[in-house]
Amino acid sequence: MENQKDNFLLKWIEKSILPIANKIQRNKYLQAIQSAFMTLMPIMLIGGIITIITTPFVDYTKMATTDSMYNFYKGWQLFVNNYGMPLVILRSVTLSSISLWTSLAIAYFLAKHYKMNTIITSVVSLLMFFILCTSVTKDGGLSNDFWGGEGLFAGIIIGIAVTELYRLFTTKKIGTIKMPDMVPPALKSSFASIFPIIFVTVICTIIAMLCNSILRITFPQAILNLFHPLVVTVDNAFGLSLSSILSQICWWFGIHDTAVTSLLEPLMYSNYSANAAAYAKGIAAANLPHIWTEPLWWNWMVIGGSGATLALAVMVLRCKSVQLKTVGKVAIIPALFNINEPLIFGLPIVLNPLFFIPWLLAPTINGLIAYICMAIGIVNKTFIYPGWNIPAPIAQFLSNMDLRSIFLTLVMIIIDGLIYYPFLKVWDKQKLEEERGGENVA
Incomplete structure (x- = not known):
């Protein structure tokens, strides 16, 4: 009866969730955003x-x-x-201008997808970012208040919208200046882009003027206000847990977790940038505004890679099954650097019903433990992102410069091991019986 329930759940996920996840993973805008953040x-x-x-x-x-x-x-x-x-x-x-660079990078990768001129498109996006996200101060200077994490949502929208507008005007050849054949291609391309750039500039200038004169706020502030209800709804322990579960479900079916994480990147990077800016202003690391950040996800939740499999990689080395022990020897070094594809596909975890539950639980519980500990001040909140492939517990310490993070990380790795242990024990026994059965037949 229990197996029937499990099969029904897996079939429902495969039928209802996976098609959506596949579409998200192939979405050109999300791919551009993901490529931009990685770059x-x-x-x-x-x-x-x-x-x-x-x-x-x-x-x-x-x-x-x-x-x-x-x-x-x-x-x-x-x-x-x-x-x-x-x-x-x-x-x-660098960090305080991350929205500016994000806008430029998204325009670059989206233009590359469309086989457009990537340099011109990126420069146009940069110019429009200056128009929409820069304001004039009382003393006549220029304010870059929204160049950091606060303007990240605006930067993403600008990178996408400007590229699409520029593409529309160029593909429809609106205002294109026809040049003689003897004109060099570089000069032709330059003249062909003049009117599309002018049209895009006029549109963005009008938007900036409307925001300032009617809404009495800047464009990035208007975007922040628009997304605020959604961010508040998601930016909590429940949203973190749900996102973790959805991400792990995708991976279990063999779909890369970018189907979920690409949707979360703007929120996580925005929060991380805001924490870094607050820390730079002298706010104590324990009192930073956000808990759910890029380093919380990649350094604290998925220790050893998606599924939090570092402890599992260590335990596989002690399996009695020759097959599993061999997988462990191959997987252990990459796992230290949070690369666990050898384990995911070698054990395997993908499409293996036995590991479905611990695969969902381990990173989700890690996230909840870290979230609670940061919320009540047991460890500092994160304000540095050392990168996803820095080994534990070094990465966790670097993310908040708190020595207590080392101890907490070790505790979380032990908990991950306890979650995976009974399931690995059953799998090891099953594989060992298969190997002995094969020997007897031989």
């Missing part, structure tokens, strides 16, 4: 490192002069004040 990871990593260097962990003015670390933190702060301006500028043009 910009080095920029964000540099910005995170600079944030650490330019922001002492402790404000020395609030320390006793007799404290053993007083001179260290005072010297650190004086160094930043006297020599840190280039570093502050570097942080401003």
Whole structure:
């Protein structure tokens, strides 16, 4: 009876959820967004490192002069004040300008998909970003308040919309200037883009003017207000858990988890960028505004790769089955760097009903543990994204510069092991019996 229920559930998922996941995975806009974020990871990593260097962990003015670390933190702060301006500028043009670069990168990859001129399209997107996301300050300067995480949703929309508008005007040849055949191709292409760029500029300028004059807010602020109800609904422990389960279901059926994570990237990167900006302003790491960030997902939840399989990879090495032990030897080194395809397809986990439950549970429980611990202050919230392939527990420590993260990560790995252990034990026994049966037949 229980098997019938399991089969019914799996068939329902295969029939109802997988077609949607497949369509999402193949969506050209989501692919462009995903490619953009992957490309910009080095920029964000540099910005995170600079944030650490330019922001002492402790404000020395609030320390006793007799404290053993007083001179260290005072010297650190004086160094930043006297020599840190280039570093502050570097942080401003990397992590604090992530929306700008995202808009440009999305336009590039979308133009590449359409086989358009990627350079011109990217530059046009950049120009429109300046028009829509930059405001004039009272002293006549330009404000870049929405170049960071706060303007990320606007940057994504600009990258997509500008590319589509520019493509529309160029493919329909609206305002195209016909040039003689003897004109060089580069010059032809340049002149052909003049009127499409003008049309796109006029449209974006009108939008910016309407936002300022009618709504009395900037375009990125209007986009933030529009998405706020959705973000509030999703940006919590329940939304995190549901997203984890959906992501794991996709992987279990052999569909890459980007079908889900590509939808979440704007939220996670926006929250991460906001945390980094808040930390740079002197807000304590325990009091940062967001818990669900890019590093929370990739460093804390999926330890060892999707499914949180690092503990499983270690346990497979001790299996009695020759087949499983061989898989373990191949999978253990990649698993340390959060690459677990050898385990997923070698064990296998994909389409293996035995591992369906622990596959869903392990990363979801990791997420809940980390979420709760950060919410109540057991460990700091994250403000640095060291990258998805940094081994545990180094990645977790680097994500919030909290030594307690090392201990918590080890506890989570043990919990992951306890979740997987009974299922692996059954699978090992089954494989061992198959191997012994084969030997007897031989």
